[in-house]
Amino acid sequence: MSAIPANLAVEVAPIAVSRGYWATVFRRTLRDKVTVVCALILLALVVIAIFAPWIAPADPLATSMLKRLAKVGSEGHLLGTDELGRDLLSRLIYGGRLSLFIGILPVVNAFIIGTALGVTAGFAGGPVNTAIMRTMDVFFAFPSVLLAIAISGVLGAGLFNSIVSLTIVFIPPITRVAESVTTQVRNLDYVDAARASGANALTIVRVHVLGNVLGPVFIYATSLMSVCMILASGLSFLGLGTKPPAAEWGLMLNTLRTAIYTNPLVAALPGVMIFVTSICFNLMSDGLRQAMDIKQ
Amino acid sequence: MLLYLLRRIFYVIPIALAVSAVCFSLVFLAPGDPLSAVLPPDATTELINKLKADYGFDQPLPVQFGRWVTRALHGDLGTSIATGRPVNSEIGRAIVNTFMLAMCACGIGFFFGLLFGIVAGYFQGRWLDKLMTSIAVTGVSMPHYWLGMVLVIIFSVLLDWLPAMGAGASGSDDWMWDWEHMKYLVLPAVTLSFIPMGIVTRTVRAIVAEILNQEFVQALYAKGMSAFGVFRHVVKNAAPTALAVMGIQLGYLLGGSILVETVFAWPGTGFLLNTAIFQRDLPLLQGTILFLALFFVLLNLIVDVAQGLFDPRIKR
Amino acid sequence: MTTLLEVVQLRKHFPIKGGLLNRQTATVRAVDGVSFTVEQGETLGVVGESGCGKSTTARLTMHLLTPDEGTIVFDGKTVGSSQMPLRTLRRQMQMVFQDSFASLNPRLTIEESIAFGPRVHGVPGKEARERARDLLAKVGLNPAQFIRRYPHELSGGQRQRVNIARALALQPRLLILDESVSALDKSVQAQVLNLLSDLKAEFGLTYLFISHDLHVVKYMSDRVMVMYLGKVAEVGPVQAIYNKPLHPYTSGLLSAMPSLDPDQRTAAPPLVGDPPNPINPPSGCRFRTRCPYAEGVCAEVEPKLSAIGADRLAACHMVNPDSGHTKAGMALDVPVLPSLMKKTEATA
Helix, strand or coil, rough: CCCCCHHHHHHHHHHCCCCCCCHHHHHHHHHHHHHHHHHHHHHHHHHHHCCCHHHHCCCCCCCCCCCCCCCCCCCCCCCEEECCCCEEHHHHHHHHHHHHHHHHHHHHHHHHHHHHHHHHHHHHHHHHHHHHHHHHHHHHHHHHHHHHHHHHHHHHCHHHHHHHHHHHHHHHHHHHHHHHHHHHHHHCCHHHHHHHCCCCCHHHHHHHHHHHHHHHHHHHHHHHHHHHHHHHHHHHHCCCCCCCCCCCCHHHHHHHHHHHHHHHHHHHHHHHHHHHHHHHHHHHHHHHHHCCCCCC | HHHHHHHHHHHHHHHHHHHHHHHHHHHHHCCCCCCCCCCCCCHHHHHHHHHHHHHHCCCCCCHHHHHHHHHCCCCCECCCHHHCCCCCCCHHHHHHHHHHHHHHHHHHHHHHHHHHHHHHHHCCCCCCHHHHHHHHHHHCCHHHHHHHHHHHHHHHCCCCCCCCCCCCCCCCCCCCCHHHHHHHHHHHHHHHHHHHHHHHHHHHEEEEEHHHCCCCHHHHHHHHHHHHHHHHHHHHHHHHHHHHHHHHHHHHCCCCHHHHHHHHCCCCCCHCCCCHHCCCHHHHHHHHHHHHHHHHHHHHHHHHHHHHHHCCCCCC | EEEEEEEEEEEEEEEECCCCCCCCEEEEEEEEEEEEEEEEEEEEEEEECCCCCHHHHHHHHCCCCCCCCEEEEEECEECCCCECCCHHHHHEEEEEEECCCCCCCCCCCCHHHHHHHHHCCCCCCHHHHHHHHHHHHHCCCHHHHHHCCCHCCCCHHHHHHHHHHHHCCCCCCCCEEECCCCCCHHHHHHHHHHHHHHHHHHHCCCCCCCCCCCHHHHHCEEEEEEECCCCCEEEEEEHHHHHHCHHHHHHHHHHCCCCCCCCCCCCCCCCCCCCCCCCCCCCCCCCCCCCCCCCCHHHCCCCCCEEECCEEEEEECCCCCCCCCCCCCHHHHCCCCCHHHHHHHCHH
């Protein structure tokens, strides 16, 4: 008969630290190859954009009427030149800076503002909620394209104006999602338990509500990034975004339009960049959503 | 139920008023003198003042707004500064063009969207599903104005099968459903159809997959129902959501896609808006924005009411 | 025995909005004049059907809902006054909810959840965490194994123990248990109930125990309060109520309890129909539409909670000798409802 030594019986090893929610999400994301590939592509684009001065072979603003609309693979210009003779490869690389900037920043802004508004509306309820949400409803009636163009048309072209315009466009949808999630969370028992502990509203929001709200809102915001990219470039395409001679993918599509008859490949290239970036954002957002949908 | 309807319609009035006020004041926030597009740079002060009086720009803003609203309620939205024609007729013609384009685009988009969505839903997880889903994601992520350019490059420039721009020599005044006119419609409609196609595919796939995964479908098969019978059940259950999504997409497209219309110079409402912005044609801009804004407010109302009618869970 | 909690004429109505301008069209009279006391050290059980207002009463007592009318007096001090502001009340009275999963923040570890309450009241982090660990041990969960876990990794019974620990973290004197064991399997229920009894003895607690399960209430309570449609029907010591109910509703409830004894079969349900709508309760006595002893006076006059004997209260015209009911003052002589008759015959 083997008796378990007394000290061994009592000292069971404690279970290893269980992973937190975000750590689990991260692990699951890493297993999804598509998402990882998209994330890497986007990372590469960002890196290239940041280090543009060191990577680009030529000056993106250097014009040359002699060399205009050179074909892809011409000497000295790997991807040809545009209608003013500027090296396309360099302009694409530099273009990433502005395009990514206008594509991401408005969503980030809207995320901050929209979450603040939505959580306030959801948590406070009553007249505050009605006031905020009805205001959002007015904006929500319009498709984003129309709203962006209307606001930009009023404010005028330019980088700053487009960012303002796009931020305004994306605040209502984010607010709506944030409010909806906050209302759901607010009605759960653990918020009541927190109130029963005597915590004040701010503490409850900080400790209990935000942690559970930020996740879903964040996912929604990432899905908006691809839309923002397309919209931002669309604004430039219409002449309502960045102004020439800046290098920006949408603007380049605009100015190269007339070139489609003489040099179609070059004319189409900027759009490829927009397309690739947008699709990567979309796939990454889908992957993140799946990773966060942990069945409990 | 009637009360719900009335209440919704009741709310439209203040919204419409707010929207009109915003539309009206938008253009005054814009930098630049509204008349600068029309006046020669060396115009005399008298001329400027006279034109201002003609257009009523010398009155205080609330008065201008009031006059504008009264006239608008009578159907008079002013005269376009650039073309001299009444704004109404400009918008009227543009609507017809956009309508045609939207219907064709939706027709193509919905057809393929439903097809791909149902196939993807039935073949969940297999390569066919992945293929359909990829097409859908492409449709949603693609900058459609770029797609338009690419299609123009392929079909107009390289192959010369289809015209690149415009709606035909005579515009839409005497449209006939023959190839001479329809060839202008093909490229814009196909380009535009990618958006509804992408969205409908994703939505339909999700619903069909969800329905097929439910236990009652297994019960149907166990009862000996044929695949076609099950299919009818799936369609019946998926119809409400699918129809809702398609309705909303149609609504959006009816509002005019400014980007695609610009690429193809298709004379629809979107193109009109573009022109108005760049020519700083104030009456046209106000009129167009107002029309589009009210159109979308109305569209939302219809969608809300329709949802209330069809979904028994929404309290009456 | 000193009275720890006294609730006087609690009233809470919920408006129903409708109509063209979203005006209020009707009211749900969830709690309509409820008064009771809880003595120090006892367990007061609260029973009733769904919709009778038990949970709303609990939330009103906890001040998670603001009462429309009524006062709550804790330890002799009126709640809300300068002697007993809300924040002080929070340290005296805590609640354990029904849904063990929804009661815990899925993003916080068990330790953080339990330590939250003390930290809100200024207890330093280290001490709060130590208190959390002690309490986990007290409720039967090994701290080393559970402090870093998340709610979704625990079973229902374990989560409910955590909820109890969390409620005790603020060292309250009164604990409200709102259907706390209803969602658990029977075997787990027994364990948690025994735990509650042990904790009550160890910490000198007072319980307000709400449940729809009559067996459980009988097991746990010293006194029982029966509620019907937002009002108190009857209050009394548990043995007295279960042996000889005064209010017809109570006797109906008791006779509906399924029994494992094959000789005691209930032939027909003693209470027929669904409880009427709390939006439009019947006039006079709310139970009259289902009561076999209802008479004219029951529709006209609402019976008040009258005392019978030293420690029982009932709101029925048959209790009060001056009520005008044919059986006024004869509540103790009223035969029990028919199905109970079958039982007593069988065992006679």
